[in-house]
Amino acid sequence: MKKPYIRALSVEELAALPDDQIDTSDIPELDEEFWKNARVIAPQAKPTISLRLPQEVLDYFKAENPKGYTARMAAVLTAYVNAHQHS
Numbered sequence: 837m838k839k840p841y842i843r844a845l846s847v848e849e850l851a852a853l854p855d856d857q858i859d860t861s862d863i864p865e866l867d868e869e870f871w872k873n874a875r876v877i878a879p880q881a882k883p884t885i886s887l888r889l890p891q892e893v894l895d896y897f898k899a900e901n902p903k904g905y906t907a908r909m910a911a912v913l914t915a916y917v918n919a920h921q922h923s
Contacts, residue, residue, distance in 0.1 A: 882910075 850858065897905040 845853075894905075897909050900908070
């Protein structure tokens with residue numbers, strides 16, 4: 837199948853596309869065989885820590901959604917660790 841994009845799309849460009857215009861041809865269908873062997877894995881408890889941060893960092897993460905700011909901070913730190921472990 838011919839790729840519908842001339843170049844790789846940025847996250848922003850991909851997010852702006854309607855779902856029916858996103859090429860998913862390289863993603864296999866999840867058939868009954870897949871679900872027969874699937875299992876739920878409960879997430880591991882995360883340790884609670886205390887961390888001193890600059891106020892502007894805290895304000896930045898709280899600005900988008902005060903209820904989800906710690907999860908976003910954890911995601912940024914996880915991405916940093918992953919980038920440095922695999923380089």
